[in-house]
Amino acid sequence: RKEVEQDPGPFNVPEGATVAFNCTYSNSASQSFFWYRQDCRKEPKLLMSVYSSGNEDGRFTAQLNRASQYISLLIRDSKLSDSATYLCVVTRAGRRALTFGSGTRLQVQP
């Protein structure tokens, strides 16, 4: 079983739609949680951190449920420029590596 699992998509949505991605992680010792964005095989870039209390940054909201080992990302009012692959990332206590999910592809259509 992969340590971080994501639905690969693609999610095809019209501009202005609200879309949600989910991610599950298997290691209960996971310590920190993030969403990264990757454009067309370019380098991943940090989108936002994820906290149990929830984290909002403009149109993006991230949520962590430690009991269910589940992370979500909500994008409101989708823009064409949001088209990308969204990577769910966790770290383990005492281990400095980032553990990546394989990503969920989003395609926003005009």
Added chain:
Amino acid sequence: EAQVTQNPRYLITVTGKKLTVTCSQNMNHEYMSWYRQDPGLGLRQIYYSMNVEVTDKGDVPEGYKVSRKEKRNFPLILESPSPNQTSLYFCASSYLGNTDTQYFGPGTRLTVL
């Protein structure tokens, strides 16, 4: 400009021909790391380094070597490349106290024939 650079960006080579992919960062980061990205598998860590002369294996170190002789550079060495090392490689760096936020290089697309 703060950045992580990798060279070459694209490389096609043949089985068994030794190659080195360079990685350099100008942010004075202690921590540097190499990942490979393959379809359906996500990014997986190959090797990492927490400072000069300190390196350790990641999840998929077989067939790779690294060195960290200077703080800014962290080359990835393939002594005898094989086709299963065809992949997209990313170098990343961060401060040791904040490895949650890693900065990635632009990637090196390697094809081994």
